[in-house]
Amino acid sequence: MQDARAVDTLSEEEAEVELANLAATLLKANLDYHADDAPRLSDADYDMLKARNSAIEARFPNLKRADSPSDMVGAAPSGGFGKIAHAQRMMSLGNAFNPEEIAEFDERVRKYLGLGANAPLAYTAEPKIDGLSLSLRYEQGALVQAATRGDGAVGENVTANARTVVSIPQTLTGTRDILPDILEVRGEIYMSHADFEALNKRQNEAGAKIFANPRNAAAGSLRQLDAEITRARPLAFFAYAWGELSAPLADTQFGAIERLKNLGFSTNPLTVLCHGVDDLLAHYADIEQQRASLGYDIDGVVYKVDNLDLQRRLGYRSTTPRWAIAHKFPAELAWSRLEAIDINVGRTGALSPVARLTPVTVGGVVVSNATLHNEDYIAGRGGDGVEIRDGKDIRVGDWVQVYRAGDVIPKIADVDLSKRPPDAQPFAFPTICPECGSDAIREEGDAVRRCSGGLICPAQAVEKLKHFVSRGAFDIEGLGAKQVEMFYHDDQLAIRTPADIFTLKARDDENLTKLANRDGWGETSARNLFAAIDERRTVPLARLIFALGIRHVGEVAAADLARHFGSWQALVDAVDAAGPAAARHLSADEAEAKERRIAAQESRRARIKPARDAVWDGIGDAARIAWSDLTGIDGIGATVAVALVTAFGQTAERASIDRLVAELTIEDAAAPDTANSPVAGKTVVFTGTLEKMTRAEAKARAESLGAKVSGSVSARTDILVAGPGAGSKATKAAELGVKTMDEDAWLALIGGT
Known part of the structure; x- marks a missing residue:
């Protein structure tokens, strides 16, 4: 799930990154839902993410992406069907979730139309069917084509399948003189x-696929390549709507629906x-009460301005009409017994x-699992430390309230303490990680506890190995993601850790037949792979650091570390020395997090700093110096330092790294040419706004002259x-007697070198 921080606290850089993540997540969700009929993201979560995307775009309009989810409708049609371009685009609906938003919708409509608060304004209200959108085109009263929504502009040609649906008329009811020449009817296929x-x-009974819910069953049935399957x-x-018309159906939405009914539509x-x-x-309240007894799934109520002339005046935004809105229902609820809590890595x-x-039916789906998010959620705390569920924790044996929105893994909403x-x-x-026994660390500001085992954790190993051989890392020709998967599951030539890559040839026989005899391989390809592996036995320090896949250590951080320490041994010595300080840093984070939770509940914020100060007592000078050196590297900081110390400090992970290093020749980072440099060996800090170069340029120039x-x-x-x-750094420099200069003085100092 995405960042839960308030939008108004995001920096422009953070907003840009989150918009990219949201675009990718929502695009995948659209494809899962509209193209594959297999949604993995709940409707509620989808709506929440789309609303957050819109909020970020509203605050940073210059960051709106070309592939913004705000402009998406549905998903591109599948290649398995012919394509049909909609004569009029099929739009989506804006969503509302509470009465206040409905009142705001009404106010927006009235303001746009210039109507006062007490002026008469009629709406239609209809159930929002949870099915698959379909457009039916009739010419001279006969059905000529049917198309799914697709991406709103182009849909899939499902005409043959639509003809098998009993409630879709093949010809319209009425005499030829009263039937429209062209009528494009839109509605919902459901089960x-x-x-x-x-x-x-x-x-x-047939041993065939079991559908998760009626919506998936309906969508999958309509989108069969064999129309006879659809017929069965x-x-x-x-x-409930229409597209292209040769003549108006009526003057009002309600009248048009009545006309569609008279033409033979349900x-x-x-x-x-x-x-x-x-x-x-x-x-809305009346329909919500009837929801469980309707016999089909709905997920809200749709409101539309009734007068069609007013609809035309209101028009459309990029993907939604101004004259309609969907008032979504809250997630569906049920009660069940919590039998166990499992930890997945x-x-x-x-x-x-x-x-x-204990299995329970929630909204037509049998539910036996539910997410518990993280340890705070189980304990009855939210991400901000404030109580949720009135502070009630969740325990095995509890009677819990389960809710579902869509067919993804449900969630637990409440606990009945009377039945505990x-x-x-x-x-x-x-x-401790249940998969590999490594420490499970929770970093400051992170809601999730993570295994620190990295490459030796079975749950992470394959993905870590894929990263290890990726282009920015070792980039071994012929050993990509597909080959990593194959070797990981190979009993004779297993690659389970990076060191195994470099012992692969030695584990084959003299003629390399073990690999050469596998599907997709031969003697030539085997020899080529082993040659490519040997070419990577000599590796630059920065590539090695990045290839280890340590959390928070990307290519830039790896390059910074390599440049600062110069050699592998210097880096290892510094990380080992900083270990005690890193452990205390984590302890301080946990203590501070605990105090913040107390402060959030009791407004005792004065207790936070003493907790952090006390936990640092007794740290030796060597550890303090190493920690300060490591965290003082520009662009590194405590988060990266803790990740490094944690990875190197795990016994099994360290053994894996040591085995790898024993197979390699590691090239030291190139030392800068510091001849005649006035800043060689000096530690420099940049603060405030630089006006004649970017911060990155200033850093690179200083490092090229031998400065840290x-x-x-x-x-x-x-x-x-x-x-x-310049702020606190300038104040601290003055207190410590550090030489301070402006940008012009700095350029004058280094200008001749």
Whole structure:
């Protein structure tokens, strides 16, 4: 899930990164939902992420991407069907989640139309069917084509399949003189609960695919390449809108729906005419009460301005009409017994708790698992330390309320303490990885605890190995992601750690037949791979550091570390020496996090700093110096330093690294030419705004002259270069007697070198 920080606290750089992540996540979700009929992201989570994307774009309009999710409708049509261009684009709907947003919608409409708060304004309200959008084109009263929404502009040609759906008329009702020449009807393909249950029973008896919910079953059934399969599936269709018309259907939305009904289409009987926000909300409440007994899935109520002339005046935004909105229901709920809490380790090392439940049906889906997010959530705390669920923790044996929105893994909303077993114990979240036994570390500001085992953790190994051989790392020709997967599961020539790559040839026989005899390989390709591996036995220091895949250590940080320490041994010595200080830093973070939780509940913020100061007592000078040196490297800091110390400090991980290093010749980082340099060997800090060069240029120039660039001021700082806006660093430099100069003086100092 994405960053939960308030949008107004994001920097422009952070906002740009998050918008890129949101675009990728929402694009994948659209493809899963619209193209593959296999959504993995819940409707609620999708709506939340899309709303956050819009909020960030509103604050940083200059950062809006060309592939912004705000402009997306559906997904590109599948290559398995012919394509049909919609005569009029199929739009999506904006969402609302509470009465206040409905009132705001009404206010926006009235303001746009110039209507006062008490002026009459009618709306239609209809259930929002949870199915697959479909467009049906009729010419002279006969069905000529049917298309899915696709990406809104182009959909899939499913005409043959649509003709098998009983509730889709092949010809319209009425005499030729009253039928429109062109009528494009839009609506939703769906499957009733009873038909869904019967279908899954038949599928199970035949050993075929079981569908997760009626929406997936309906979408998968309509999008069959064999129309006879669609014919055997119990699909239904509700009409609720239109596209291209040769003549208007009516003057109002409600009248047009009645006209569609008279032409032979099934329309939803719960569609009503409302006058004002109170009427809309009353009908919403009425439909919500009937929801469980409707016999088909809905996920909200759609409100539309009734007068079609007013709809035309209101028009559209890029992807949504101004005259309509979907009032979404809250996630569906059920109660079940929590039988166990399991810990799954993901490919990034994240320890994710999963609730194992007594199976229960939630919104038409049998649920036996639910996410528990993280250890704070189990303990009854939110990400900000404030209590959730009134501070009630979650324990094995509890009676818990489960909610679902979509068919992804559900969540737990509440706990019934009156049914808690007397012997139920608070859940002890593991601090050791259940997969490999390495420490599971929770960094400051991170809601997730992560395994530090890295390359030796089975849950992470394959992804770490793929990173190790990637282009920015060892870049071994012929050993890519696909080959890594193959070798990882090979019993004879297994590659489970990076060192195994460099012992691969020695583990084959004299004629290399073990590898040469495998599918996809031969003697030539085997020899080429072993030659490529040998070429990478000599590796630059920065590439090695990056290849280890240590969290937070990307290519830039790896280059900074290599440049600062020069050699592998110098880096190892510094990281080892900083170990005690890093451990205390983590302890201080945990102590501070605990105090912040207390402060959030009790407003005792004065207790935070003493907790951090006390935990640092007793650290030796060597550890303090090493820690200060490591964290003082510009661009490194405590987060990267802790990640390095943690990775090097794990016994199994360290043994894996040592085995790798024994197979390699590591090239020291090139020392800068410091002849005649006035700053060689000096530690420099830049602060404030530099006006004649970027911070990156200044850093690179200083390092090329043999200076060490630090991100913080200390007693070992030689020069502080202070531009406009210099703050606390300038104050600290003055206190320590550090030489301070402006940008012009710095350029004059180094200008002749």
